[in-house]
Amino acid sequence: MPYIQVTSLQKSFTLRKKRPHSFRRDKETVHALSDVSFSIDKGELVGYIGPNGAGKSTTVKILSGILTPDGGSATVNGRIPWLERKEHVRHIGVVFGQRTQLWWDVAPMDSYKLLRDIYRVPEEQWKKRLGELSEALALEDFIRTPLRQLSLGQRMRAELCGSLLHSPELLFLDEPTIGLDAVSKLKLREFLKEENARNKTTILLTTHDMDDIQELCSRVCVLGHGKLLFDGHLRDLLSRYDTLQFLNIRYASPALLPALPEGCAATHRDGAWQIAYDPQKIQTPTLIQLLQSAGTLSELSAEKQSIDHMIARMYEEMHL
């Protein structure tokens, strides 16, 4: 049996919308999850993506035992999260990128001591684990500084340490890199990879940062309108949409662009051209030759479509 098994999970919320110029309210039901099924094996690192409001957080909240679903079933290690809450949460860690779970006015160290008591972690084990984590996450500099005085990157590292102190088997990360600078992001990714490899921690990561997914996850699940739209390798997902390439050119002397074959689109900006084309239909050297026929090129560079563009196109095609 897989470690996480989710079968046709459903959850809807009732919203009350106020009508303009009236005291009456309209009820509206939003299906956050309409029929979601997937399974995850122990030790997997899975990316869970989808546009805002797709139901990512709802899934995480159900799987971590905060919310009770309306229908369907979910088990984590054979346990039903919302029915066996206490036993379940002992084995999981959760990090919400936009919300702190440590105590605001005290230093992380004090929070960690209280977490030790909450999770009933034996003193020796706690010390050993804290030592490992504070080294891996480089916490020494600020572990005794009140949380409210830390930078966002420091706080995220402190949060991560707090959620891993009780050595959970499963870690949920809800947008962990939101608002972090490049160095912090890279370090965080490095740490997550390490944690996944060394302790076989299963990680479910929701994010909007496609680089996170590319760097970390071998597998992605795409959620939209409360349904699972894709489940598989990131490469396979991208190959479906990875059809466009770009050439950026500039002519030495002002020249007119030659007539381009079908399927190419040109945009002009500050005297330079960007040509979007499908390399399956027209080969890059042929296109360059054609462009050179109109005049001497002073600049030429090629680029692939950014992963964000691809995802945007994918969302568009899936009508998200």
Next chain:
Amino acid sequence: MDTIKLYLRSMKMLMRCQMEYPRSFLLNTLSQIIMQGGELFAVMLLIDRFQRIGQWQGKHILFFFGMMTITFYLVECFGRGISNFSPVVQSGALDTMLLRPRGILTQVCCYAVDPRRLGCIAIGIAALCTGSRACQIVWTLPKALLLLESIAGGFLLITALFMIEAVTCMHSVKSIEMVNVFTYGGRSTCQYPIDIYPGPLKIMFTVIAPFALTLHVPAAYILDMQILNLPGWAAFVTPLSGLVSFLIMYTVFQRSLKHYRSTGS
């Protein structure tokens, strides 16, 4: 045992949090003392003017006032998480609590403490002692135990009443002020003995929110007086109504957690 240890450690840490802002703490405590002291002053003026309300004299009223003040502000101080539940939901702290392997009510109690209310409790103790001395109460062991039982019962009752508001918060996120009729309304009404009020109020605070049973009946026994035509031994039984109220609300609280909707991501 383990839970008590956790509670004490949480309290220690929360106190340290408060002391991060020492001036604000001092000023707030002072303002609380002045507020509750003002209330006591109003009661004393009333006593001075009327001397007698029903069968009660001023010294008796002072004793009732003391008991209510101590009990109510004990809840406001140590059960601050419950009595001020709406921020727990709004800030998402309830989500965090649901992610930890401990009882939710335990964690809510560990979530907040309001040491500023210690000032109010001190005023209550002063009123109780003054009243007790003026009434020349002969303190026996049963009477002392009854006082503790009564305060414990009242503590549970007030906690239960605050839990009504907490339950509504879980569904509507914002708190509903109407419930304050029982909590803050109960405090200001029932700092005077219940038999001075007309029927409907008497029923409301005896049957629905049994302040009279948890606080007034034992207080009357300690003062060697009679209230609500109950026999003396009843005073040892009626504070249990606080425990019953608490158990009922505890069940409701646990059940409504199942329907909790959480706030945004």
